[in-house]
Amino acid sequence: MISLSATQSHRYSNYLTFGRSKARILGIVAGETIFLGGTFFAAEPPFLPLPFEPGIALLISGILTLVLGIALYGLLSSLGYRTYSVRFHSPTHVLKCLIVYLAFSAIVVYLGYLLLVYPYSNTPIPKVVDIGIGAVATTLYAISITSIIYAEDIFSENSGSKSEVITKFLSEADSLREKSESEIVDQPKKLLQAGESLLTGLQTSELEGTEELAENLQDWLQTFKHRELQGQKKMVGDLPDSSTRFDVWEERYESFQYIRDELEKMDNSAIERILLSIRGK
Amino acid sequence: MEEYAEDRKFEPPDKKPHNEGICLFSDSKSCYGDDIESILKEITPKISGYEETIVADPHGEGLDLMLDDPVEAEKTILKSSLWLIHYKCITKYDLKDNFRSAINATPPRTQVCILIDAPETEHDDIEAELDEITDSKNVYTVKSKPVLRNSMRQYLDMSANPKRGREEVIKWNNNVCDLIDARS
Incomplete structure (x- = not known):
């Protein structure tokens, strides 16, 4: 049966x-x-x-x-x-x-x-x-x-704009990586806010496949929150170009890259992805 | 510490090379079994313009200074732009917060190398223990003598050598002068 x-x-x-x-x-x-x-x-x-x-x-x-x-x-x-x-x-x-x-x-x-x-x-x-x-x-x-x-x-009341939050998260990360320390104002705070909003969306989602991203994002945000500005910059990719950097920062950046890739996939609908692949040919 | 004039040349006929401070923090006053002077002897012939534009000036008393008075120590150690810290100086003594604060105070071109000579199986645990002080972009990890030699040579030849970036060296020097003045 x-x-x-x-x-x-x-x-x-x-x-x-x-x-x-x-x-x-x-x-x-x-x-x-x-x-x-x-x-x-x-x-x-x-x-x-x-x-x-x-x-x-x-x-x-x-x-x-x-x-x-x-x-x-x-x-x-x-x-x-x-x-x-x-x-x-x-x-x-x-x-x-x-x-x-x-x-x-x-x-x-x-x-x-x-x-x-x-x-x-x-x-x-x-x-x-x-x-x-x-x-x-x-x-x-x-x-x-x-x-x-x-x-x-x-x-419905709960429908926040997922796309806007993803864009905010990724653009604040870019800005944090590219700008010098003296130019940085509140990018880490905004990045955290956007990240926490995404985390809530992922954690409350009833769909399968969101748990892994939620877990990674939660761990990453937790570490990010407690680091100095220079460490936060390293976590979004401002790593020294050297073979002698600490593995742990490499891992944190890799974790960010995974989160970014998944969010970027989520920032295009199926139709947009089809159109993009047609245009790409 | 002498403040550099903005048009300082370093090269002959001035014959005033940049005095590059190297500060070692180590119980044994050595790196991987060698003293710092002998490592310098091996690498300085490969540094462009050595003794003309740049001269290395090693100091081995970094740990003593930190143990004595970490706040006062900053006035001396900030003058060196290359710090070689044996990892046990951070993990064995209660100096984690002091090192964190000193490293965070360094100007961008100062390079901090944390020397790890423990067996490879312990590296992850040591890195985890050091994690709190590795936020700064200037902090690197060195796990063998060849890597140390290469890092020192590259740093002295490329980053700290007025021959490769005179203005950057002047800026770093005067930046440190300001930091020390602020602590006096």
Whole structure:
């Protein structure tokens, strides 16, 4: 018997929830489904009379599905961008989310077909035209759910701008490294504030893969807080160009480089990364 | 300590080379079994303009000064721009905070080398113990005699040699004069 462990089921559900509250997402999906279902129940059959030949209808529905599919990918990419998980910024991972969303939506749409169309068609296997319409309905349904989650996320009280904090953290680190001691005013303090804000985001994230970065960032910030200015400069890369420097500072800088690389990955959405790689070719 | 004029040349015909202080902090007054003078004898022939623009002036009493009065010691040790500190001077005696404060007071071109001659297996523990005083960018670790020779030669030839950067040496010297004046 195949059974999913709690961790596995949590991981798979994250493809749909993006680490947000499961109860809230379930509420959004249920509300959306009841609303759309209700509109069909109120309508008189046939629900969607088509003024086209089946071939043209199939072509139009194919094009529409493709356009809506791209829009859905864009929305999922934006949802992933708002998370603190590097994985959800990866084009491949967002594609997996898209597949999960479409599969889930297809099941709901097929159930709708069985409930609303089957009594008239008398066949559980939809016709080719119905499949085309079903594909459009599937992507539209997935888009409607994703849009509500996205809108809800934007208007929620806790949605600080992750991108701004990352930019602040990295730019304060650059400034601390490049400027001479006499030019440094409050860069270490600002760097700490941005770092602590990122740490809170990482620690409160429900997504897997954030623990390692959170742990590294926490250790690094803890050390940074208690060092002299020159030590703080070394921690962000202002190391002497010599083979006789202390290993411990090398390690601290390597830890910063890991944090910086992960944050930079997190500073681009999946779509932006695809566009950047296309431009790079 | 003499303040340098901004147009001081160091080279002949002035025949006033820069007197480069090297301060050793060590129980045994030696580095890896050799006294500092013999190490200097090995490296000075490789230093460009040695005895013309630069002369090394080693002192071995750094630890005695620190043990005697760490605050007063700064007036003397700051005059040296190359400090060679055997790690036990920091870990064995209760001088960690004093060394930290003295090193933090050094101007940018002063170089502090902490000499470690313990077995390699102990290096990580020693570095961890020294961690509190290694914030300064001027602090380096030296773990063998060849590395020490190379570091000293490079420092005397490149960083402290007026032949490679006259203005920097004048700036360092006058900076130290100000620091010592402030402590008098």
